[in-house]
Amino acid sequence: xxxxxxxxxxxxxxxxxxxxxxxxxxxxxxxxxxxxxxxxxxxxxxxxxxxxxxxxxxxxxxxxxxxxxxxxxxxxxxxxxxxxxxxxxxxxxxxxxxxxxxxxxxxxxxxxxxxxxxxxxxxxxxxxxxxxxxxxxxxxxxxxxxxxxxxxxxxxxxxxxxxxxxxxxxxxxxxxxxxxxxxxxxxxxxxxxxxxxxxxxxxxxxxxxxxxxxxxxxxxxxxxxxxxxxxxxxxxxxxxxxxxxxxxxxxxxxxxxxxxxxxxxxxxxxxxxxxxxxxxxxxxxxxxxxxxxxxxxxxxxxxxxxxxxxxxxxxxxxxxxxxxxxxxxxxxxxxxxxxxxxxxxxxxxxxxxxxxxxxxxxxxxxxxxxxxxxxxxxxxxxxxxxxxxxxxxxxxxxxxxxxxxxxxxxxxxxxxxxx
Amino acid sequence: xxxxxxxxxxxxxxxxxxxxxxxxxxxxxxxxxxxxxxxxxxxxxxxxxxxxxxxxxxxxxxxxxxxxxxxxxxxxxxxxxxxxxxxxxxxxxxxxxxxxxxxxxxxxxxxxxxxxxxxxxxxxxxxxxxxxxxxxxxxxxxxxxxxxxxxxxxxxxxxxxxxxxxxxxxxxxxxxxxxxxxxxxxxxxxxxxxxxxxxxxxxxxxxxxxxxxxxxxxxxxxxxxxxxxxxxxxxxxxxxxxxxxxxxxxxxxxxxxxxxxxxxxxxxxxxxxxxxxxxxxxxxxxxxxxxxxxxxxxxxxxxxxxxxxxxxxxxxxxxxxxxxxxxxxxxxxxxxxxxxxxxxxxxxxxxxxxxxxxxxxxxxxxxxxxxxxxxxxxxxxxxxxxxxxxxxxxxxxxxxxxxxxxxxxxxxxxxxxxxxxxxxxxxxxxxxxxxxxxxxxxxxxxxxxxxxxxxxxxxxxxxxxxxxxxxxxxxxxxxxxxxxxxxxxxxxxxxxxxxxxxxxxxxxxxxxxxxxxxxxxxxxxxxxxxxxxxxxxxxxxxxxxxxxxxxxxx
Numbered sequence: 023x024x025x026x027x028x029x030x031x032x033x034x035x036x037x038x039x040x041x042x043x044x045x046x047x048x049x050x051x052x053x054x055x056x057x058x059x060x061x062x063x064x065x066x067x068x069x070x071x072x073x074x075x076x077x078x079x080x081x082x083x084x085x086x087x088x089x090x091x092x093x094x095x096x097x098x099x100x101x102x103x104x105x106x107x108x109x110x111x112x113x114x115x116x117x118x119x120x121x122x123x124x125x126x127x128x129x130x131x132x133x134x135x136x137x138x139x140x141x142x143x144x145x146x147x148x149x150x151x152x153x154x155x156x157x158x159x160x161x162x163x164x165x166x167x168x169x170x171x172x173x174x175x176x177x178x179x180x181x182x183x184x185x186x187x188x189x190x191x192x193x194x195x196x197x198x199x200x201x202x203x204x205x206x207x208x209x210x211x212x213x214x215x216x217x218x219x220x221x222x223x224x225x226x227x228x229x230x231x232x233x234x235x236x237x238x239x240x241x242x243x244x245x246x247x248x249x250x251x252x253x254x255x256x257x258x259x260x261x262x263x264x265x266x267x268x269x270x271x272x273x274x275x276x277x278x279x280x281x282x283x284x285x286x287x288x289x290x291x292x293x294x295x296x297x298x299x300x301x302x303x304x305x306x307x308x309x310x311x312x313x314x315x316x317x318x319x320x321x322x323x324x325x326x327x328x329x330x331x332x333x334x335x336x337x338x339x340x341x342x343x344x345x346x347x348x349x350x351x352x353x354x355x356x357x358x359x360x361x362x363x364x365x366x367x368x369x370x371x372x373x374x375x376x377x378x379x380x381x382x383x384x385x386x387x388x389x390x391x392x393x394x395x396x397x398x399x400x401x402x403x404x405x406x407x408x409x410x411x412x413x414x415x416x417x418x419x420x421x422x423x424x425x426x427x428x429x430x431x432x433x434x435x436x437x438x439x440x441x
Numbered sequence: 442x443x444x445x446x447x448x449x450x451x452x453x454x455x456x457x458x459x460x461x462x463x464x465x466x467x468x469x470x471x472x473x474x475x476x477x478x479x480x481x482x483x484x485x486x487x488x489x490x491x492x493x494x495x496x497x498x499x500x501x502x503x504x505x506x507x508x509x510x511x512x513x514x515x516x517x518x519x520x521x522x523x524x525x526x527x528x529x530x531x532x533x534x535x536x537x538x539x540x541x542x543x544x545x546x547x548x549x550x551x552x553x554x555x556x557x558x559x560x561x562x563x564x565x566x567x568x569x570x571x572x573x574x575x576x577x578x579x580x581x582x583x584x585x586x587x588x589x590x591x592x593x594x595x596x597x598x599x600x601x602x603x604x605x606x607x608x609x610x611x612x613x614x615x616x617x618x619x620x621x622x623x624x625x626x627x628x629x630x631x632x633x634x635x636x637x638x639x640x641x642x643x644x645x646x647x648x649x650x651x652x653x654x655x656x657x658x659x660x661x662x663x664x665x666x667x668x669x670x671x672x673x674x675x676x677x678x679x680x681x682x683x684x685x686x687x688x689x690x691x692x693x694x695x696x697x698x699x700x701x702x703x704x705x706x707x708x709x710x711x712x713x714x715x716x717x718x719x720x721x722x723x724x725x726x727x728x729x730x731x732x733x734x735x736x737x738x739x740x741x742x743x744x745x746x747x748x749x750x751x752x753x754x755x756x757x758x759x760x761x762x763x764x765x766x767x768x769x770x771x772x773x774x775x776x777x778x779x780x781x782x783x784x785x786x787x788x789x790x791x792x793x794x795x796x797x798x799x800x801x802x803x804x805x806x807x808x809x810x811x812x813x814x815x816x817x818x819x820x821x822x823x824x825x826x827x828x829x830x831x832x833x834x835x836x837x838x839x840x841x842x843x844x845x846x847x848x849x850x851x852x853x854x855x856x857x858x859x860x861x862x863x864x865x866x867x868x869x870x871x872x873x874x875x876x877x878x879x880x881x882x883x884x885x886x887x888x889x890x891x892x893x894x895x896x897x898x899x900x901x902x903x904x905x906x907x908x909x910x911x912x913x914x915x916x917x918x919x920x921x922x923x924x925x926x927x928x929x930x931x932x933x934x935x936x937x938x939x940x941x942x943x944x945x946x947x948x949x950x951x952x953x954x955x956x957x958x959x960x961x962x963x964x965x966x967x968x969x970x971x972x973x974x975x976x977x978x979x980x981x982x983x984x985x986x987x988x989x990x991x992x993x994x995x
């Protein structure tokens with residue numbers, strides 16, 4: 023039995039790298055700094071290690087040859103999921119390039135809300151260490167960081183010391199939209215966050231009014247989404263008076279139509295505050311289980327984030343047309359490769375197309391895929407790289423045990439070479 | 442395998458060879474002496490009538506790292522105009538202003554380049570820079586690690602830590618991030634922007650730290666010298682793009698006390714305030730200062746007209762310049778108490794007075810700096826123009842009548858504000874070879890590259906002589922990388938993987954006693970997880986590390 027310390031996690035999105043994990047054969051136990059997201063993800067027992075064709079155990083070579091056979095002569099395969107590490111994505115993109123496939127990350131529809139705003143007008147964002155040391159005002163719009171990552175506040179707000187604040191307890195936290203689910207946002211001395219709650223559906227209006235107030239535009243109504251405009255005026259004043267305000271949102275939680283416009287309004291509020299002579303930065307929450315790894319790797323390999331189509335022999339990007347799920351539903355695809363190395367419950371969409379699943383050991387299926395190849399999880403079964411939520415910092419993941427499971431990269435490369 | 446390149450006209454300034462007809466022999470990736478034992482030649486290339494140089498080296502080009510990927514993501518419309526098809530040996534991708542990594546590698550090789558250096562590797566983002574460069578085929582690569590706005594250094598300087606401690610920190614960071622040089626971007630300015638300072642002059646204090654940009658430059662230039670790092674401190678100066686910044690730049694040169702210093706994209710730092718538009722050329726004064734200060738080198742950062750995107754660590758100046766964004770979208774980031782970045786698309790227009798004069802200022806600097814060993818050909822890719830415009834730039838330098846024809850088409854007021862028409866100089870092939878090969882290898886500190894004498898790695902480019910230098914330099918006949926033929930008639934024929942060049946200066950390990958608690962307390966990653974291991978570069982089976990000697994070492 024050994025204990026490995028300073029273990030980085032690909033699961034929580036905030037780049038936690040202080041876990042201690044006890045390794046006993048293939049069994050892992052988080053012994054320090056676990057949380058409700060990371061602990062079960064690391065401790066999940068190793069299940070099947072054998073590849074299957076039509077439910078029958080086969081060798082890895084037989085499984086990869088069969089996968090290549092299923093992909094040969096297809097016109098429009100889709101590679102979905104795309105939840106792996108950088109090397110896994112490199113191999114996935116090489117396969118897609120050769121097979122003329124669509125590459126579509128599992129959470130692209132959420133990421134799209136940010137990308138559409140970014141590609142239309144840009145943004146001013148910050149990263150976690152800046153939050154930890156500078157943020158004196160955190161405005162949270164339409165989400166709860168505690169639900170996303172239980173240790174968010176502990177790590178980045180209530181840290182014992184910050185370089186540029188006399189006391190981290192002075193920080194002010196405002197929730198706009200959702201209410202906090204737990205107590206993590208309460209400061210160590212017991213200061214509670216300000217909460218201005220509204221329905222998600224009202225967020226576009228509420229954010230638009232806040233934007234107008236920041237720009238000193240007159241507002242005729244007195245309330246918006248049950249929030250008094252006077253209260254929003256207070257928020258606007260606080261943003262303008264902060265030393266380093268941070269505005270946080272979570273694209274995945276803005277589940278209403280055209281949420282990209284709300285993201286854009288949030289980003290423009292940040293830019294406007296900066297134009298008015300005060301520093302302020304955005305902080306998009308997201309990027310668990312390799313989401314941003316997919317977008318980053320696809321970004322430097324193709325020039326576009328992870329929803330591209332190689333069917334024409336070069337990458338094309340369309341954030342709507344190349345939605346893998348929609349293509350399958352509309353009979354626009356003729357094979358599916360599903361890649362998810364982190365989460366055995368993240369199974370492929372229902373389809374009768376030839377289906378190849380490269381998944382975390384333990385995945386169970388309503389309909390057995392034509393080929394299933396269990397792979398190692400980056401950061402548990404092999405080393406790797408994964409991006410955390412700010413898309414700036416890539417973590418070097420550790421190998422914790424010898425499970426004998428191949429990496430996503432090894433499997434996809436074998437399929438590509440057999441093609 | 443013994444390869445003979447027969448009868449080419451060789452320009453090898455590192456060996457003092459200026460256009461002589463010579464045979465070159467290659468074996469096991471390196472250039473070798475003519476065999477005396479009668480060994481048969483396995484393959485011969487008849488290069489009679491061809492021009493032979495070593496592979497070109499781009500000493501400042503943004504090919505890897507977070508800001509480049511932001512630039513890519515920001516501009517899908519720019520990629521759509523330039524799709525690149527997959528071939529049986531090459532990957533697909535996209536080009537133009539900020540190409541995908543594969544396309545960047547192919548296109549550099551197809552232009553005769555065999556090494557590229559990323560000049561702004563943020564330590565906390567160095568993994569990404571190396572991963573992107575690791576996906577850039579054929580060419581060798583390396584990076585300059587950015588310091589100067591990182592809170593650890595500024596805290597050390599505020600606490601009056603001695604130079605030795607700072608040297609240890611610099612060397613530790615360079616080892617951890619795996620670079621070959623140290624870069625400063627708007628010294629202290631990126632930090633100052635986080636404290637809401639919107640400009641920072643050379644002698645202006647950071648509002649939090651009692652430190653000025655001049656002190657940061659002196660401290661880091663001294664560290665680079667004392668550590669024996671060959672590449673001089675690589676400096677992106679204060680006040681980029683500000684009319685009148687000429688004075689800042691001259692002051693920066695005087696203030697460095699004779700220490701080696703490389704001023705990058707100096708075109709953007711050579712502006713006066715004369716004339717009706719209060720914007721004028723400072724090229725003559727800047728060139729004079731370079732000519733009279735042998736410790737100074739510079740690359741130009743030439744602008745060329747058209748759409749591009751500027752990607753810089755200088756978020757202070759990029760934020761100030763966002764009002765010129767075209768198309769109107771831009772990104773700024775504060776990054777990890779380490780640095781920052783700003784990405785602003787630009788469309789340089791020949792009928793815009795400022796852009797037209799920027800174009801002329803860059804060319805004036807090229808032509809007025811006398812020593813080609815101390816000036817380097819760059820567009821600060823993609824900031825002044827994409828690297829694919831180098832052949833056009835070479836023609837502007839080598840062909841006065843072409844240059845003057847171009848000059849006659851730009852904004853008329855800009856024509857009146859430049860002395861370009863009166864400058865007679867035309868660069869020679871030997872001078873181009875110095876600027877893009879021998880000089881670049883020397884200034885970066887590359888051992889066994891950038892020269893064609895025996896013992897050097899066989900990075901060799903062969904061109905067909907052509908009076909139209911743009912045509913000549915666009916499409917080499919042959920490019921050899923480490924002795925392998927990778928490009929023929931301007932097209933990739935074999936994909937190889939270059940090495941990553943680094944230096945490994947020594948340091949006192951006790952620096953980690955200060956760094957570890959700093960990481961634990963203030964940063965978001967453990968010290969042990971921050972350091973990049975050798976495996977990370979080589980585990981894909983393609984990458985490798987090549988460590989170069991320090992100055993004064995054998």
